[in-house]
Amino acid sequence: MANxxxxxxxxxxxxxxxxxxxTxxxxxxFTLYSVAVPVDLVAYNLINTNSF
Structure with missing residues (x-):
């Protein structure tokens, strides 16, 4: 038992x-996603607004 x-x-x-x-x-x-997702959304919105 001791072993x-x-x-x-x-x-x-x-x-x-x-x-x-x-952990x-x-x-x-989680940090990567919480930073990358808003940046992606902003970039997506910028591209869409500039293309029109």
Missing amino acids: WLPDLKKMLLICEYSEAIT LFNLQL
């Missing part, structure tokens, strides 16, 4: 680490 303990701690650490990376990645993705 399993370090492995369990290691697994928990890996899980927490990957969860942190996933960070999702946050970056």
Whole structure:
């Protein structure tokens, strides 16, 4: 039983680490979208108004 303990701690650490990376990645993705989408909409509107 004592031999399993370090492995369990290691697994928990890996899980927490990957969860942190996933959260960070999702946050970056969300930031990217929240910046890119309005810029795309503005650019789309500018192109449409200039073409007429």
